[in-house]
Amino acid sequence: MISFYQPYRSHHQLKAGISYSYPPMETLLLAYQSLGVVYGDLGTSPVNVFSATQLTNLSEDDLIGTLSLIFWALTILVLIKYTFIVIHADDHGEGGTFALYSQLCQHINIRSKLAIQSCMKGEPDDGPVYYGGSGGQLRAKAKKFIENSPGAQNFLTFIVLLGTCMVIGDGTLTPATCVISALQGIQSVSPKITQDHVVFMSAVLLIVLFAFQHCGTNKVSFAFSPIMLLWFATNTSIGIYNIIKYHPSILRAISPHYMVKFFIRNHKTAWDLLGAVFLGITGAEAMFADLGHFNKRAIQLGFCFVVYPSLVITYAGETAYLVRYPEKITNAYYSSIPKAVYWPMFGISTLAAIVASQSMISACFSIVKQSLSLECFPRVKIVHTSSKHEGQVYCPEINYTLMVLCVGLVIGFKGGVELANAYGVVVIWVMIITTFLTALVMLLIWNTNILLILGFFLPYILIEGFFMTSLLRKIPQGGWVPFAISVILFAVMISWTYGSSKKKEYEAERKMALTELDEMLSVSYMYRTPGTCFFFTDLVNGIPPIVRHYIQHTGSIQEIMVIVTVRTVPIKTVPPEERFSVQKLGVKGAYRCLVQFGYKDSQNVGGEECVSSMIARLQEAAESSGEKQKISSATQRGVIFVVGRTILKANGQNGRFSRFTINYLYRFLQKNCRGAISTAEFPLDKTLQVGMLYEI
Known part of the structure; x- marks a missing residue:
């Protein structure tokens, strides 16, 4: 774990x-x-x-x-x-x-x-x-x-x-x-x-x-x-x-x-x-x-x-x-x-x-x-x-x-x-x-x-x-x-x-359990698109609710789905052998990957070298040769990068302070500042941004 x-x-x-x-x-x-x-x-x-x-x-x-x-x-x-x-x-x-x-x-x-x-x-x-x-x-x-x-x-x-x-x-x-x-x-x-x-x-x-x-x-x-x-x-x-x-x-x-x-x-x-x-x-x-x-x-x-x-x-x-x-x-x-x-x-x-x-x-x-x-x-x-x-x-x-x-x-x-x-x-x-x-x-x-x-x-x-x-x-x-x-x-x-506190509270209360993800991916109408999907999130533990939002509204997910969290640690550089930590989620074709960079490392997550290293670590985490082959085949068919973009909205049940702070100040700052993984570099032609409204 x-x-x-x-x-x-x-x-x-x-x-x-x-x-x-x-x-x-x-x-x-x-x-x-x-x-x-x-x-x-x-x-x-x-x-x-x-x-x-x-x-x-x-x-x-x-x-x-x-x-x-x-x-x-x-x-x-x-x-x-x-x-x-x-x-x-x-x-x-x-x-x-x-x-x-x-x-x-x-x-x-x-x-x-x-x-x-x-x-x-x-x-x-x-x-x-x-x-x-x-x-x-x-x-x-x-x-x-x-x-x-x-x-x-x-x-x-x-x-x-x-x-x-x-x-x-x-x-x-x-x-x-x-x-x-x-x-x-x-x-x-x-x-x-x-x-x-x-x-x-x-x-x-x-x-x-x-x-x-x-x-x-x-x-x-x-x-x-x-x-x-x-x-x-x-x-x-x-x-x-x-x-x-x-x-x-x-x-x-x-x-x-x-x-x-x-x-x-x-x-x-x-x-x-x-x-x-x-x-x-x-x-x-x-x-x-x-x-x-x-x-x-x-x-x-x-x-x-x-x-x-x-x-x-x-x-x-x-x-x-x-x-x-x-x-x-x-x-x-x-x-x-x-x-x-x-x-x-x-x-x-x-x-x-x-x-x-x-x-x-x-x-x-x-x-x-x-x-x-x-x-x-x-x-x-x-x-x-x-x-x-x-x-x-x-x-x-x-x-x-x-x-x-x-x-x-x-x-x-x-x-x-x-x-x-x-x-x-x-x-x-x-x-x-x-x-x-x-x-x-x-x-x-x-x-x-x-x-x-x-x-x-x-x-x-x-x-x-x-x-x-x-x-x-x-x-x-x-x-x-x-x-x-x-x-x-x-x-x-x-x-x-x-x-930020309200956002984390919302995600903690509504994060997906592995059983829920397994059920969603097992239904007959769920289409497993050929390829590999790297889903980036800043949630420290668990599966973010935006993954549920994405699957429900598209009715599909790639054969291999990897939930990726990027973190910068307070050292100059992280050795390549210690940069990636991979965990199999227990769901068919679903993994979680923690990527750690030092403050002087190039955070080109979408680069060929980084992607190849993550794929290699995924294959190491695979439990069978057939599963390893499936990862390799899915990667050859294409890789996409999905980035979540959440918008907060305070409903009428909140007090005036909460509504004004969330609906005006925080949303204005969120709209005009850098994204959660703004330091990461993604190829534009392979990147998909998914938005979700968090009503708190």
Whole structure:
């Protein structure tokens, strides 16, 4: 019996690169590459933070308190939380909110109608489970509560989809904001350069960047890594120069009591400043989402030994300069650069801003790829750009959609304060969602001590909640933009998730049994057409109802009928001897075949080589020589490929939400997106598409 729930496993996995354990030299190389992609957003933060404070006449104590805020935000929220805790909550090398949700669903029986179906366990685990101690009892109660509460399951799905949409929404703002903020520095040296010129240059740079994405993360990171290394090196050098020249004792700001004194002294002003400080840590969520492009050790090495110390020294250097010249705070970064190196640093900062854009673009590709794997996003084309790393992907539809949105935001807002206010607003919500899901992973999967879980969850919820209250005031002043984009994406994802769930539910309830298929094929008026029919379906188990629909309305079926399911597994390539799994259905001339491809395999299912291999495996599964001869004879008489196309319709018994979602949103998406087996290649002259209406 073929189990369609079991993940692909073989001794070829290690050779194919599914293992995420790398030798030291390759890890260092990946760390070097990750500087060019993963840390772009974090790395260009010095351009934005002090300029975004919009505060003037700050005293020395105020500036030291601000630096203390930035230092501890970087240390607590990025270094400790993401680099050493959250990064370990990956799902087979993939990061992001979907990875956290996928892990939970592998250990919990999620059965709600809105559940992401691909994460669901194949069979419920009804066996007794012992959880020792008081902590074990809490885990057992939490697991039981979630499994028995559709509301809790729907809430999990809701926040995961919302968090994912927010990351993509912020991904449209990061390229627009980073590029235009970097180019605006040129206006300080030439009054002839207007804001319209800056907007035009930003739009051109963004178009070039998005056009470059098809080359793949591997090549992009190799091109950008030297830029980021130069960026970190030059910023660190200038930071050290400013510290020594203007205020050598500025590093005392690492003491948290300066941060506390700043809040006591400034109250609401300090609270307002949190929104600007948060700009210094946006990109942490992209670092986790980009995990599939590299590996944990590489990201940890790159951040701990290059990014983190560089950012701390750069911020300290800017603060030291502002202690001497506080009136320069509105253009802190460019003002603190020595005039002799101003133009080289302008060029480097512009290129670094482009890299910052790349970090969010690649994160969006990773998120969409995960969404497709979990069947909660309309099908789009995914191109794997690396033969070594399964997570390095490119999505042309998403790429050009992001390009249009980014260029539109640059032209629409013209680099005004609204665009700056919108930048990073939704990221805090993603961080809060990540904290919540990570705590659940720690409780239900890692079996972490309850005190450690509380030590993680409570402080981070409080800190991030405090940042969130400051960032909320930016929503009316431009922060609504990423929320609007997120709402649109959420409507798309929740519609597709709900529609896919209802479709699978319909097929599971109405799938054919072998006895029913046997009866239909045994009636006297059933005509067995000469030839072989490959009937393609994405139903993981059982015979789909569309087969019944096809037989009933044609009154015939080919001599040999093979129900084929095509699946892409997370390795580079599947060896030919392991690509096909064939099962005889027990009905005369009926078989089932599972075809597995690696992400770099050509999925030419209709090609002569693939068809010949499937026929050979069918003959191996045949029980007699006569049956083998019949398969060979039927193939010589002709082969056709039947592809099912289902249409959902919600009847009047459903509620308004269900009718609107299914009849309008889901059907519109289904009509305009790629088919379930769109990556497969079929000869057009031998392909038949069969439609069926699913009335739910």
